Amino acid sequence: MNTTTTTTVGVVGAGVMGASLAHALTARGIDTVLQDTDPAALDEAMHRIAAAGRLARLTGAAGPGRPGPARQARLTGELTELAGCDLVIENVTEDPAVKRSVHQRLDAVLPATAVVAVNTSAVPISDLALATGHPERVIGAHFMNPVATSTMVEVVRTPYVAQWALDRLLEILGQFGKESVVVADAAGFVINRCLMIFINEAAALLDDGVATPQQVDRLFRGCLGHRTGPLRTADIIGLDTVVRTLDVLRDQYGPERFTPSDRLLRMVAAGQHGRKTGQGFYSYTTDGAAA
Amino acid sequence: MSSNQTAAGTTQAATVRAAVTRFLARYVDDTTLLQQHGLLTGGVLDSLAAVELLAHLERQFGITVDNEDLEIDNFDSVDAIVAFVARKAAA
Numbered sequence: 001m002n003t004t005t006t007t008t009v010g011v012v013g014a015g016v017m018g019a020s021l022a023h024a025l026t027a028r029g030i031d032t033v034l035q036d037t038d039p040a041a042l043d044e045a046m047h048r049i050a051a052a053g054r055l056a057r058l059t060g061a062a063g064p065g066r067p068g069p070a071r072q073a074r075l076t077g078e079l080t081e082l083a084g085c086d087l088v089i090e091n092v093t094e095d096p097a098v099k100r101s102v103h104q105r106l107d108a109v110l111p112a113t114a115v116v117a118v119n120t121s122a123v124p125i126s127d128l129a130l131a132t133g134h135p136e137r138v139i140g141a142h143f144m145n146p147v148a149t150s151t152m153v154e155v156v157r158t159p160y161v162a163q164w165a166l167d168r169l170l171e172i173l174g175q176f177g178k179e180s181v182v183v184a185d186a187a188g189f190v191i192n193r194c195l196m197i198f199i200n201e202a203a204a205l206l207d208d209g210v211a212t213p214q215q216v217d218r219l220f221r222g223c224l225g226h227r228t229g230p231l232r233t234a235d236i237i238g239l240d241t242v243v244r245t246l247d248v249l250r251d252q253y254g255p256e257r258f259t260p261s262d263r264l265l266r267m268v269a270a271g272q273h274g275r276k277t278g279q280g281f282y283s284y285t286t287d288g289a290a291a
Numbered sequence: 292m293s294s295n296q297t298a299a300g301t302t303q304a305a306t307v308r309a310a311v312t313r314f315l316a317r318y319v320d321d322t323t324l325l326q327q328h329g330l331l332t333g334g335v336l337d338s339l340a341a342v343e344l345l346a347h348l349e350r351q352f353g354i355t356v357d358n359e360d361l362e363i364d365n366f367d368s369v370d371a372i373v374a375f376v377a378r379k380a381a382a
Contacts, residue, residue: 055342057361059331149338217320227334229320236339275339284317284343 007172008033010082012102013091014041014075016238016276017119017145019048021089022073024147027056028176032073033082042075049073056148083109087172089117089141094244096123100131107132115165115172117141118156121241122188122196122248126158136162139169141180142189145236155180156189187252188245196246196258198230203281204261213281231281235274243268303380307352307373314347315340315369328368341366348372354379 007030011022014036022045025032036042074081079102082088088110092102099118106116116138118125129138140156153173157166166182173180183190202216211219217229234242242264249258267273267280274280315330316322318340330336336344344366345356354376365375 051342051346054345054356054358054361055338057358058341058345058363058366059338146338214320221320228337232320236337282317 008085010085010088014045018091019045020052020145020147023049023052026073027148034073035076037077059149079105080109085114087115089119091119094121099123099128103128103132107134115168119143121192121245124187125156125185129158129160135160137165151179153178153180154189154191155182156185157182158185188249192245199234199242200261202230203263207263235280235282238274238276239268239280240273304373307376311369311372325369331367352376
């Protein structure tokens with residue numbers, strides 16, 4: 001078991017979540033290595049980390065209570081640079097084949113004492129764990145965006161996980177200021193298995209003429225106490241990611257339970273992916289009003 | 292301050308208020324929520340919208356939001372944001 005007191009965390013994938021994770025880790029004083037094979041993604045991540053730093057300062061998320069002074073994330077294009085990490089958090093795209101390949105390559109460079117976390121919306125963890133030579137150290141860790149201002153992590157335990165690995169992950173999450181709930185491994189886990197049904201049905205009822213996006217989201221906030229409604233949440237997640245997640249759930253549970261609605265498919269085909277493209281269920285362009 | 296300066300300041304504040312309200316309207320389902328305090332502390336705006344607000348204020352009004360400006364009191368209501376922009380523009 002790894003008993004080092006100085007923790008180094010590797011983050012694989014410098015997209016929205018990877019950058020948010022790298023920011024939150026460094027803001028907590030944790031040594032962080034951010035890896036991506038795309039130099040442009042690493043450049044963009046630096047901007048996202050700077051923006052996340054402003055947010056944390058504004059909301060006090062980087063305030064007192066952190067274990068050490070803020071660090072600077074080290075950026076690299078090589079997975080081999082993660083060899084010294086105690087924990088590696090993988091955040092590549094929601095494609096099981098891509099994730100499997102990354103985990104096999106990670107497994108080859110990490111020492112047996114390192115823990116590997118899979119940050120995924122829905123991909124089953126066991127399949128990825130069993131594709132490596134060390135399934136005992138592969139655990140699901142579903143972080144919420146933005147990471148710095150979200151206190152809870154959905155941790156996913158497979159039947160193959162060693163207790164030392166789970167303990168080590170929870171210990172590092174504690175250093176990171178996160179609470180966690182440990183659940184069993186089934187596609188979508190708890191959050192996305194439920195949330196994706198809400199989003200998919202909310203999108204479908206727009207086509208049925210039942211309500212507007214604003215009405216749907218106001219009802220979820222006002223009646224159920226959700227912080228944001230399902231359609232605005234979908235805009236934040238990205239509708240392309242929502243469709244990919246629904247595809248994974250359909251493959252696991254069958255098309256009668258999870259098939260992306262026509263509305264979602266049309267919007268993704270039209271490039272309306274939510275906030276990141278300026279248009280989703282709502283408009284985020286410079287002079288746009290809510291859709 | 293002359294009456295002309297007061298009128299100009301009032302007009303500018305109204306322009307800033309309209310622009311800020313129009314920008315923030317994209318992030319809320321009910322625009323009446325923008326009239327209350329607690330835009331950030333009350334959860335009216337999510338954290339990603341807060342980040343985009345800072346960038347928008349810099350672009351739209353040609354101001355710089357410095358680290359020492361990142362206080363919740365400067366951004367927790369439309370009134371506070373309008374006053375903040377006026378202070379930065381006058382500096």
